[in-house]
Amino acid sequence: MGILRLGYLHVRVTDMAEARKHYIETMGLKVTAEEAGKVYLKGWDEWDHHSVVLEEGGVGLAKLGFKVQSEDDLNTYENNARTFGATVERMSKGEELEVGQGIRVTTPSGHVVELYNEITYLGNEVGYLNPYPFPRHETGISVPALDHMLIMAEDVALNEKFFMDTFGMYAVEQIRPEIDSPARIATWLSAGQKNHDIAIVSGKDKGLHHFAFQLEDWSKILRAADIFAMDDVSIDITPTRHGITRGTTIYFFDPAGNRNETYAGGYRAYRDRPTTIWTPEHIGRGIFSHSRELNAAFTEVYT
Numbered sequence: 616m617g618i619l620r621l622g623y624l625h626v627r628v629t630d631m632a633e634a635r636k637h638y639i640e641t642m643g644l645k646v647t648a649e650e651a652g653k654v655y656l657k658g659w660d661e662w663d664h665h666s667v668v669l670e671e672g673g674v675g676l677a678k679l680g681f682k683v684q685s686e687d688d689l690n691t692y693e694n695n696a697r698t699f700g701a702t703v704e705r706m707s708k709g710e711e712l713e714v715g716q717g718i719r720v721t722t723p724s725g726h727v728v729e730l731y732n733e734i735t736y737l738g739n740e741v742g743y744l745n746p747y748p749f750p751r752h753e754t755g756i757s758v759p760a761l762d763h764m765l766i767m768a769e770d771v772a773l774n775e776k777f778f779m780d781t782f783g784m785y786a787v788e789q790i791r792p793e794i795d796s797p798a799r800i801a802t803w804l805s806a807g808q809k810n811h812d813i814a815i816v817s818g819k820d821k822g823l824h825h826f827a828f829q830l831e832d833w834s835k836i837l838r839a840a841d842i843f844a845m846d847d848v849s850i851d852i853t854p855t856r857h858g859i860t861r862g863t864t865i866y867f868f869d870p871a872g873n874r875n876e877t878y879a880g881g882y883r884a885y886r887d888r889p890t891t892i893w894t895p896e897h898i899g900r901g902i903f904s905h906s907r908e909l910n911a912a913f914t915e916v917y918t
């Protein structure tokens with residue numbers, strides 16, 4: 616059984632024309648479907664129908680979806696969610712475009728999480744038969760895939776427990792107020808060998824701090840920042856490294872003000888590893904390894 620990955624997220628954007636320019640021309644995502652007020656997108660190395668859905672009107676996260684391995688997993692996670700006391704309902708085929716039946720769970724923080732195991736297969740852009748390493752003609756920074764996301768919660772420890780007990784995730788890294796404290800300032804949770812599929816940080820319930828796209832390596836991070844400069848993207852944090860996860864990163868905003876990240880590297884995580892613990896006096900270095908300073912806007916500005 617298991618969660619395979621963060622499959623999709625729906626993000627609200629104030630102006631669809633501007634959002635399309637950002638996500639299609641600068642980020643290089645491809646349009647796979649359109650409906651009234653919605654645009655469905657995927658990266659070139661994603662096989663499933665969509666990963667990012669733009670919804671016109673407002674700003675912030677509408678919902679997210681985890682793809683699970685089997686239909687049995689849906690029953691397991693439904694039971695787990697009920698046992699935890701979370702709100703859970705069945706989702707019928709087609710409620711999410713091109714997605715089969717599933718379950719819809721509301722986390723203690725009020726985030727809507729859908730779980731599904733069927734979605735229309737489109738294939739990636741290089742195929743699975745003797746493929747080349749990347750598509751010949753790239754657009755913008757040509758992100759291969761969605762990687763992870765970071766949500767806000769008023770009670771991080773409770774929501775960490777929810778993701779662990781309900782979805783079987785494990786904590787890879789945590790920021791605790793003190794080494795032995797049961798409280799959490801932030802937590803990075805994995806369902807498999809990614810160093811995080813989702814992270815939760817202390818803040819307003821239902822909040823979205825950012826969602827991140829994979830890039831291959833540090834040279835692609837540098838190139839992405841150069842393209843952001845050309846396209847006048849609002850850069851929040853220029854290329855650097857995280858102490859937490861060791862990933863290399865850029866933070867920037869879409870035209871609506873949703874924070875995006877490009878993420879490369881970082882270590883592979885295993886379920887039998889100890890959880891890495893960070894204490895408040897080292898948060899600056901944990902988040903930004905070089906500047907060792909956490910600016911207030913980074914923690915206080917989110918959608």
Ligand SMILES: [Fe+2]
Nearest residue numbers: 763765827876
């Ligand atoms: Fe991130």
